[in-house]
Amino acid sequence: MPSSFSRWLPLLGLFLFGALAIYLVKPPRPLPADAPAGEFSAYRAQRDVAVVARQPHPIGSPANAQVRDYLLHRLRELGLAPTLLDTSALAASGSEINTGRVQNIVARLPGRQPGGKAVLVLAHYDSQPQAPGAGDDGAGVAAMLETLRALRTGPPLAHDVIWLFTDGEEVGLLGARAYAADTARLRREVGVVLNFEGRGNAGPSLTFEVSAQNGWVISEYARAAPVPIASSLFYEAYRHLPNDTDFTPLRQAGLTGLNFAFVDGFPFYHSPADTPAHLDLGSLQHHGSYMLSLVRHFGTISLAQTKAPDYTFFNPLGSWLVRYPAAWNLPLTLGTSTLLLLVAALAAQRRRLSAASLLGGALALVGGLALVLLAGWGLLALVAALYPAYGAFYGKAAYNALAYQVALLALGTSLFAGYYGWLSRHLRPDTLVGGALLVVALLLGLLQWQAVSSAFLLAFPLLAATLAWALRLRQAAAPGRLPAGGVGSWLLALPAVALLAPTLYLLLIIFALTPLVLISLVFLAVLLGLLLPSILPVLGKAGATTVRFSWQLPGLALGVTLIGLAVGHATRLPTSDQPQQTHLFYALDADHGQAYWLSAAPRPDAWTRLLLTQPQYQPLPALFPKQTTSVLHQAAPALALPPATLSVLADTTVGGHRRLRLLLRPGRPGVLALRLSPADASGQLRWLRVAGQQVPALVPRTVASGANINFFAPRLGGEVLELETAAPGPLQLVVTTRSLGLPPVLGLPPLPASVVPAPGYNSFTTQVKKTIQL
Ligand SMILES: [Zn+2]
Known part of the structure; x- marks a missing residue:
């Protein structure tokens, strides 16, 4: 039926355009190993990934020492003179103090103008305990070596380039903190910083964090990067959310810089499956395309003044980057809102709308949003209940998360369409459209207020949708005189799709299947609200007096929901390529000669069930005296594992307080x-010195209330700490040691090829706990 098809055509066109907009947010194609010598080749860099990410190499492990030596060797091979900065670092957050011996590697590529400011490039070479770390952060490390090689084929740059391979990133950014400790020197020496990370192993490398006062650095970035994927939305999100990459201490030191990471392939993050074979070479190429182009660019231009007022920046389509001063957002927001009020007034004048009905239309969208969120929450809960195995993964998302995310969006669309189909029997199209735009205007005001440089995200879609509404009002007033009006208003729907569809997609990737993924449903409701002029025609056919509701769109979207769930179900089982994660560890309570198997999961899974035959899920004060939460455990054979020792080197009393100097041996x-x-x-404690460093004054309350101190990569000869107690009496401390791997206990079932240890610091470790009185 042509009339039915023509009603669907605008929506179909928008859907296809949205799919294209999402498809275009992708990394560049990896260049082959025989690419010109001056270019970055992911296939060449892959050889270094293969060595760096051969096996897990957490801080302090022999495998990490091998990676360190390999990097030193490769840097010398590239004609540089690397230095090893062997030092101790300390990081304190809340009641946790992390400290450890870090071995940063630094190499300087001299420029033509020595003495000026340098470009600093960094990535971390340590990995998580269970992960080979191809994506996190082998790709960053390998990209640095390949970029260096490419740079060496050309003449020197104007400025020096400092190549920093940090250690201990995974245990509190220890290497970067150690490097950034001398803030004054850093500010004197470094003009701009580029940090490279991986939160997964695939997808485009996002420029997800930018230092404050970003006008200069964003302008230069836009000039130089060949495939810039960036958004002020990430910039604003990162200003409001806590974050933890090596970039943090450098940004906090006041340096100007950019932070890059690919975030797709979340189930591989920190997993034994983060292997070189699983790394998306497009992501590696994308890292390299930024690194080489930006080092060449920043290595040439003046780095004297690197701060300027914030810019707004975003990709309207693919890697096309638009930028303008963030200060322009205020007139844009005010102008757009004023225009909306004017068009609404025009509609009211034409008796198509009243103030009350506009409010009703706005409440309708809020109701739709609530409906979509509620259904999304229900679907997430259902998936979590039906497939508890997904819960072992970060974000409760296994490799097939996309199927459920499609189901989530389709369910939201189905309900939204059904709801608006029902509403359109009672409310006129102008009421529904105008009300939706009013809600978007309020959300825009919120963005303008709280996250000014990301106001673009709603300002342009709203401006275009308002103009389209005006166009339709004119057309209705003079039918036949404006035949292109329909096409015009359809074109004006494109900005909403171009800006919101890829954002929605990135939010799905970032938030996986956690409750935060519901934020993407807010964006979905806003997008559907903006697209109402194209959606309403397929929801019903206006008869003489009433509107006949059509089930086609809600039914179609519900069908997609069911397909998504079916695909998820069909792909639920793990394979050796996409292994299930499981969590188990062994802990010996040396005080009581008792040992336990423990797991972070609430229930045994298919593998741990073989060992945890009669598990208990309750608190375990013998091991965790301060913890009231339940932990899955069962008694295990007690092995004769020696505990850590704590010996007193000095013990004096000063002013009624005990001052101790202790040697802690593993x-x-x-x-x-x-x-x-x-x-x-x-x-x-009154104060605490670890590794010769005073625990920062910012945590005096932590010290007073009793802090946990984690020593990473402890020397076998021991670590010295000094402290002063608050009370004069005896001091009781609990020392727990942790080594990688489960102990060789009889009857331990072997791991099948499709099961791997879960990420984390306890997973598949052997721990020995001992209480020591001093
Ligand atoms: Zn990392």
Whole structure:
């Protein structure tokens, strides 16, 4: 039926355009190993990824020492003279203090104008305990080596380039913190910083973080990067959310810079499956395309003045980057809102709308949003209940998360369409459209207020949708005189799709299947609200007096929901390529000669069930005296594993307080981390010095209430700490050592090829706990 098809055509066109907009947000194609010598080739860089990410190499492990030596060798091979900065670093957050021995590698590529400011490029070479770390952060490390190689084929740049391979990023940014400790030197020496990360192993490398006062750096970035994927939305999100990459201490030191990461392939993040074979070479190429172009650019231009007022920047389509001063957003927001009010007034004048009905239309969208969110929440809960195995993964998302995300969006669309189909029997199109635009205007005001440089996200779609509404009002007033009016208003729907569809897609990738993914449903409701002029015609056919509701769109979207769920179900089982994650560890309570198998999961899974035959899910005060939360555990054979030792080097009393100098020894080889916690109130301290460094004054309350200190990569000979207790009496401390791997206990079932250890610091470790009284 042609008339039915023509009603569908605008919506179909918008859908296809949205699919194209999402498709275009992709990394560049990887260049082959025989690409010109001056270019970055992901295939060449892949050879370094293969060595760096051969096996897990957490801080302090022999495997990490191998990676360190390999990087030193490769840098010398490239004609540089690298230095090893072997030092101790400390990071404190909340009641946790992380400290450790870090071995940063620094190499300087000299420029033609020595003495000026340099470009600093960094990535971390340590990995998580269970992960080979091809994506996190082998890709960043390998990109640095390949970029260096490409740069060496040309003449020197004007400025020096400092290449920093940090250690201990995974345990509190220890390497970057150590490097950034001398803030004054850093500000003197470094003009601009580029940090490279991976939160997954695939997808485009996003320029997800920018230092404050970003006008200069964004302008230069836009000039130089061949495939810039960036958004002020990320910039604003990062200003409001806590974050943890090596970029943080450098940004906090006041440096100007950019932070890059690919975020797709989340189930591979920190997993044993983050192998070189699984790394998306497009992501690696994207890292390299930024790194080489930006080092060449920043290495040439003046780095004297690197701050300017914030810019707004975003990709309207693919890697096309638009930028303008963020200060322009205020007139844009005010102008757009004023125009909307004028058009609404015009509609009212034509008796197509009243103030009350406009309010009703606005409430209708709010109701639609609530409906979509509620259904999305229900679907997430259903998936979590039906497939508990997904819960082992970060974000509760296994490799097939996309199927459920499609189901989530389709369910939202189905309900939204059904709801608006029902509404359109009672409310006129202008009421529904005008009300939706009013809600978007209010959200725009919120953005303008709280996240000014991301106001573009709603301002342009709203401006275009308002103009389209005006166009339709004119057309209705003079039918036949404006035959292109329909096409015009359809074209004006494109900005909403171009800006919101890829944003929605990125939010799905970032938030996986956590409750935060519901934010993408807010964007969905806003997008559908803006597209109402194209949606309403397919929801019903206006008869003489009434509107006949059509089930086609809600039914179609519901069908897609069911297909998504079916695909998810069909792909639920793990394979050796996409393995299931499982969590288990062994802990010996050396105080009582008791040992336990423990798991972070609430229930045993298919593999841990073989061992946890009669598990208990309750608190375990013998191991975790301060913890009231339940933990899955079962008694295990007690092995004769020696605990850590704490010996007193000096013990004096000053002004009624005990001042102690202690030597903490791991007690057994292979210990990657030592944890020291106060056993009771006697562990309240007045001050604390670890690794020769005073625990920062910013956490005096932490010290007073008893801090947990984690020593990473402890020397076998021991670590010295000094402290002063609050009380004069005896001091009781709990020391727990942690080494990688489960102990060789009889009857331990082997891991099938399709099951791997879950990420984390406890997963597949052997721990020994001992209480020490001093
Ligand atoms: Zn990382």
